[in-house]
Amino acid sequence: MDSLTQKIREIASNILKEGxxxxxxxxxxxxxxxxxKPYMARTPEQVENxxxxxxxxxxxxxxxxxxxxxxxxxxxxxxxxxxxxxxVENKISRDQLYIIGVPCSGMADKHNPDELRDNCxxxxxxxxxxxxxxxxxxxxxxxxxxxxxxxxAVEAMDKDAKWSYFEGLLQNCIRCYACRNACPLCYCPTCxxxxxxxxxxxxxxxxxxxxxxxxxxxxxCAGRCTDCGACEAACPMDIHVRAFTRKLNKDxxxxxxxxxxxxxxxxxxxxxxxxxxxxxFIK
Amino acid sequence: xxxxxxxxxxxxxxxxxxREKYLLFxxxxxxxxxxxxxxxxxxxxxxxxxxxxxxxxxxxxxxxIFPQTEKILKSSLDQSQPDHHIxxxxxxxxxxxxxxxxxxxxxxxLTLVNLxxxxxxxxxxxxCDAYKATTFVGLAVNKxxxxxxxxxxxxxxFGEEGLDVLLVDNGEEFLAKVITxxxxxxxxxxxxxxxxxxxxxxxIEDLKAQAEKTIADKAKVGTDNLKNKTVLDLYxxxxxxxxxxxxxxxxxxxxxxPTCWCFDIQDETKGKSCTRxxxxxxxxxxxxxxxxSGHNPRGVKTQRVRQRFMHKxxxxxxxxxxxxxxxxxxxxVQSCPVNIDIREVCNIMNNYEPKK
Amino acid sequence: MxxxxxxxxxxxxxxxxxxxxxxxxxKFTNVATEVANTIEALGPIDKFVKKTD
Ligand code: SF4
Ligand code: SF4
Ligand code: SF4
Ligand code: SF4
Numbered sequence: 001m002d003s004l005t006q007k008i009r010e011i012a013s014n015i016l017k018e019g020x021x022x023x024x025x026x027x028x029x030x031x032x033x034x035x036x037k038p039y040m041a042r043t044p045e046q047v048e049n050x051x052x053x054x055x056x057x058x059x060x061x062x063x064x065x066x067x068x069x070x071x072x073x074x075x076x077x078x079x080x081x082x083x084x085x086x087x088v089e090n091k092i093s094r095d096q097l098y099i100i101g102v103p104c105s106g107m108a109d110k111h112n113p114d115e116l117r118d119n120c121x122x123x124x125x126x127x128x129x130x131x132x133x134x135x136x137x138x139x140x141x142x143x144x145x146x147x148x149x150x151x152x153a154v155e156a157m158d159k160d161a162k163w164s165y166f167e168g169l170l171q172n173c174i175r176c177y178a179c180r181n182a183c184p185l186c187y188c189p190t191c192x193x194x195x196x197x198x199x200x201x202x203x204x205x206x207x208x209x210x211x212x213x214x215x216x217x218x219x220x221c222a223g224r225c226t227d228c229g230a231c232e233a234a235c236p237m238d239i240h241v242r243a244f245t246r247k248l249n250k251d252x253x254x255x256x257x258x259x260x261x262x263x264x265x266x267x268x269x270x271x272x273x274x275x276x277x278x279x280x281f282i283k
Numbered sequence: 284x285x286x287x288x289x290x291x292x293x294x295x296x297x298x299x300x301x302r303e304k305y306l307l308f309x310x311x312x313x314x315x316x317x318x319x320x321x322x323x324x325x326x327x328x329x330x331x332x333x334x335x336x337x338x339x340x341x342x343x344x345x346x347x348i349f350p351q352t353e354k355i356l357k358s359s360l361d362q363s364q365p366d367h368h369i370x371x372x373x374x375x376x377x378x379x380x381x382x383x384x385x386x387x388x389x390x391x392x393l394t395l396v397n398l399x400x401x402x403x404x405x406x407x408x409x410x411c412d413a414y415k416a417t418t419f420v421g422l423a424v425n426k427x428x429x430x431x432x433x434x435x436x437x438x439x440x441f442g443e444e445g446l447d448v449l450l451v452d453n454g455e456e457f458l459a460k461v462i463t464x465x466x467x468x469x470x471x472x473x474x475x476x477x478x479x480x481x482x483x484x485x486x487i488e489d490l491k492a493q494a495e496k497t498i499a500d501k502a503k504v505g506t507d508n509l510k511n512k513t514v515l516d517l518y519x520x521x522x523x524x525x526x527x528x529x530x531x532x533x534x535x536x537x538x539x540x541p542t543c544w545c546f547d548i549q550d551e552t553k554g555k556s557c558t559r560x561x562x563x564x565x566x567x568x569x570x571x572x573x574x575x576s577g578h579n580p581r582g583v584k585t586q587r588v589r590q591r592f593m594h595k596x597x598x599x600x601x602x603x604x605x606x607x608x609x610x611x612x613x614x615x616v617q618s619c620p621v622n623i624d625i626r627e628v629c630n631i632m633n634n635y636e637p638k639k
Numbered sequence: 640m641x642x643x644x645x646x647x648x649x650x651x652x653x654x655x656x657x658x659x660x661x662x663x664x665x666k667f668t669n670v671a672t673e674v675a676n677t678i679e680a681l682g683p684i685d686k687f688v689k690k691t692d
Contacts, residue, residue, distance in 0.1 A: 030622040032430060037622040038529040058621065062531065154646060163648030163686050168316030172323070174342065174351065176565075178533035178620050194570055203549050204352035204562050208689035215687075219643060234620035236341055236535045238319040247646045 004052045004102065007135040008074055011100050013044040015072050021098050024072035025063050026050040034113055038063055050074070052135075054108040057117065057233035061184035065091050073097060074135075076104035078119075078228035080128035081261025082184040085224055088264055091187060101131030103139040110233065119229035119242060122147045129262050148250045154243070166211070172237045173210050179241045182234035185221045192216060218244030223252045223268040226261045286487070287459040287470055288479035289450075294457070295332055297473035298383070302329070304472045305418070306380040308347045309333025310340050324382075333384040335452070339428055341618060343541030344385050348393060348413045349563075351538075355409055356559040360552060370559060375409070381418040381469055388431075388438040388610040390419045390445030392541030395610070398603050399544050409561065418469045421446040423487075425494055430613030432502035432626055437606040440494035441487070451487050458483045504626045505633040506607055509596055516637040517597055518589065526628055527588035529621040534565035536615035536623070537591065542608050545571070566590045592628050649686055652677045 012024040028039035028049040036055045040063070041047045052074075061082035064071055071092075075083055080101060086092045104127075106120035124147065127138040146152070154162060177193075180186045192200050193213050201216075202209040225245040232241055252258045255278050256269035269277070289297065301307065307327040311334060314320050322334060324344040356370040393414070400410035424431070424440035433439050443449055447466030451458040458479055461467050470476065537543040547564035550557055564571055567587050573579045581587050599608035609625060616624050645651040655677070657670045 031624040031627060032616060032622070035622040040528050063529075151646075157648075159645075159648040159650070161648070162646065165316055166647040172313065172315060172321070174534075174538050176534040176538050177568075178531065178535045181531040181533045182620055190569070194568075196570075202551055202689070203547070204551075204560050205350075206352070206689060208687060211687060215643065215647070234531070234533065234535075236539060236618040236620075238315075238321065240317045240319075244643070247643060251642050 002052060004135055005050065008052055008100060008102065009047050009050050011133055011135060012041060012050060012072060012074075013047040015098055016041065016044050016047065020070065021072040022069040024050075024074070024100075025060050026074040026100075027052065027056045027058075027060075030055070034108065034110065052102060054106075054113070057107045057110070057229065058182060059184050059228045059230040061086055062182060062230065064097070065184070065187045067092065067096075070096055071098070072100060074100045074102055075128050075131065076102050077123065077126045077128055078104075078226045080130050081125060081226040082228060084130055084261040084264050085185065085226070085268075088267060094264065097132075099128065099131045099133075101128030101134045103127045103134065103136050105139055107229070107233075111238075117229055118232070119227045123227070125226075125259075125262070130264065148246065150243075151246050151250045154247070166243070167207070169240055169243055170207070170210050170214055173214070173239055174237060175205065175210060175213065176236065178234040178236060179231035179239070180217055182230040183221070184228075184230070185224050186217070188220075192220075214241065214244055218248060221245050222248040223256070223258060223270045224260050225249055284484075285461045285467075286479040286483040287461060287475050288477045288483065289457040289459055289475045290477075291455055291457065293475075294335075297475050298332060301381065301469065301473040304379060305469065306376075306378060307333070307383060308344070308380060309383040310338055310344075312338075324385075327383075335384055335422060335450075335457075337422060337424055337426060337452070339614075339617075341614070342539055343392065343612065343614060344382055344389050345393065345396065345541050345543075347380075347382055348417060349396065349410060349544070349546075351563045353409060353561045354558055355561050358557045358559075359555060360557055361555040368557075372408070373558075375412075377412040377416045379416055379418070381420055383420045384422045384450075385419055385446075386424055386612070387421055387440060387442035387444075387446065387449070388433040388436075388612045389541045390421055391438040391442055392445075392610045392612070393419075394445040395542050395599075395603075395605065395608055396544045398605065418447045418465050419445060420448045420450060420466070420469060423449055423451045423490065423494070425452055425490055427494055427498045428613060428617075429501070430616045431498055431611065432504050432613060433611035434495055434498045435502055435504035435506065436609050436611035438610045439491075440498065441491040451490060453483075453486060453490070458487055460487065502611075502626065504611070504629050506596070506629060508633045509600055509607070509629075512597070512632070512635065514593075514597060514601065517632055517635065518593065520632075520635055520637065522631055522635070523585050523589045526592075526623065526631070527585040530567075530584055530588050530623055531621060532567045532569070532584055532587060533620065534563075534567050535618050535620065536625075537565035537567055538563060539614040539618050540609075541612055541614070542595070542610060566594070588623075592625070592632065595625070596629055596632055647687075649684070650681050652681060653684065 015021050024041045026039055027036040029051050030036050034055050038058055038060060039049055059082055060073055060079050064073060087094050106116040109115045109117040122144050124141055124144060126141055201212050227249055258269045309327055310322045310324055312320060313323045322338040322340045324340055354373045357373050358370045359367050361367055397414055400407040427440050443462050447463045449460040545564040546561045549560045549562055572581050581590055595608040655674050659667050
């Protein structure tokens with residue numbers, strides 16, 4: 001058995017036995033190739049179901065929102081950053097968590113098992129940023145010359161080309177909301193697309209309504225998105241949902257020197273005011 | 284039963300000929316702006332042909348009969364008009380159409396949806412008109428996918444229920460089994476009329492046995508006890524929380540499913556006109572069965588997940604006595620982002636013995 | 640937000656921000672005129688507009 005899997009099971013089993021946590025959230029093996037299933041173990045026996053491999057693509061921070069128990073959670077780099085977000089945004093308290101950090105070497109693309117998925121290829125935070133225990137030695141972080149080359153390619157297009165690119169991106173969206181629901185940031189009790197009084201967006205397959213959903217959802221994630229790729233991992237139609245959030249991540253970095261979920265003492269830039277904030281957009 | 288032989292060289296010619304009398308739908312390859320490829324069911328434009336290599340589509344062909352968003356009624360809000368605020372049926376096109384390359388389990392699935400939309404007391408006109416106008420030209424599945432478990436769910440790779448014609452790929456030719464008169468009419472319109480010899484029937488049976496064996500070798504889904512369980516035993520069973528834990532309540536499983544029929548009604552107004560739409564709904568969504576009072580009988584995730592499986596595998600079965608409302612296409616198994624697998628859930632339900 | 644507008648091919652100038660006190664009537668009319676002029680120069684928008692039929 002893989003040594004990481006072994007170590008994860010060992011730690012999880014110990015903290016359950018010691019009564020430090022009520023449950024541990026991790027990944028179990030899926031029923032079809034290249035899948036895993038988020039899994040909650042409540043007993044040391046159930047811990048044997050945990051695995052760790054290249055298909056642990058979802059973000060487990062999504063499963064702790066608003067829970068009251070003491071939770072053990074297995075966290076790769078991006079999961080840990082979303083846990084930080086959750087703590088900053090008061091969705092869970094630090095004391096409730098026992099974080100088992102897993103240094104990550106990148107998850108596989110869902111259609112090409114031998115390749116890294118897109119967001120993992122440009123990830124520079126593979127090691128958990130917050131943890132109580134690590135399941136292995138940290139891995140070396142990637143040095144990426146130009147992490148936002150894809151965003152720049154779109155920025156370089158003229159405005160009509162941009163528009164047809166974005167129309168094309170969303171043409172197959174079926175509004176199943178898997179992207180939103182897989183996202184740990186999207187925890188609003190009622191999402192703006194579901195609101196009915198007032199109703200902000202039409203609910204059918206009108207393309208403008210679909211575009212509005214994606215445009216605004218992305219903006220709600222500005223300065224909070226960790227580029228964990230859960231949205232794309234979840235999308236049944238293989239839509240490049242990150243095309244929107246990546247632009248905002250780039251802007252956050254350039255305008256505010258900000259990357260989300262690195263520090264539990266700092267609030268995201270759109271949530272704070274700083275006299276040094278760029279304000280040349282105000283006349 | 285009559286079997287027609289179609290030489291593949293004559294295929295496209297025949298399909299083109301059929302366009303004179305039919306609107307055609309079928310699976311085609313779609314490539315999006317990021318170069319990702321999928322097969323989707325759609326209306327075929329002139330010169331476009333259905334892919335006949337037995338491809339898997341993420342979405343089922345139910346949208347041909349039951350579009351995700353369908354305009355149903357219209358009215359004027361202009362008070363000076365005598366008929367203002369009176370809803371009138373939108374004129375949709377219900378001329379003859381044929382779905383080419385639909386799989387057996389999908390055709391069967393539509394017969395199940397039909398039970399719900401075309402009843403003795405009520406008929407949904409939008410569904411009924413579209414369903415009646417459609418000829419289903421199926422393509423037998425010689426090589427079932429890894430997630431296909433249709434043989435366990437009352438269908439199968441060569442099932443004929445709901446089809447008008449079943450095409451079987453036999454190398455250089457298609458063997459077309461004529462199932463209904465509607466099917467015959469379509470084949471005539473395409474000019475496919477060479478009767479196959481005796482051996483064709485045997486050939487079809489062989490391919491069928493082979494395909495069914497492929498599925499039987501891996502899929503073991505039991506449904507035999509479902510009928511005898513009581514609804515409340517299953518409803519109150521202790522396993523639902525565990526099954527539902529990983530679910531993110533997206534609409535993927537129900538949107539990809541060929542038998543999910545729930546819809547929601549929405550009105551949209553612009554200026555002085557009002558349109559009423561029917562949109563697919565999903566029991567996974569927070570607005571599903573949300574009452575005007577704010578109460579929702581299925582307010583939390585476990586209840587929603589239970590609703591889906593109980594509807595497919597128990598309520599439907601009890602109500603219509605026509606088997607499960609799952610045909611074993613495997614789409615939800617393939618597409619669920621958290622790998623909630625109906626094959627496993629079905630076995631759990633089927634084997635459940637309540638503690639007395 | 641304006642940047643994301645621009646990113647999907649809309650003109651960024653369609654979204655403008657200004658900080659005007661209730662005492663700055665002059666500034667208000669100037670900004671309003673300027674906004675109106677810029678938008679007029681851009682012409683009617685053809686993107687992100689819901690079309691129904
Ligand atoms: S998961 Fe994909 S198909 Fe579903 S709403 Fe999101 S982008 Fe659209
Ligand atoms: S597709 Fe999976 S995660 Fe989404 S609602 Fe269905 S069972 Fe839940
Ligand atoms: S429940 Fe799943 S396997 Fe069954 S018919 Fe629906 S999509 Fe197919
Ligand atoms: S209740 Fe759920 S499972 Fe049943 S048809 Fe509706 S969406 Fe599908």
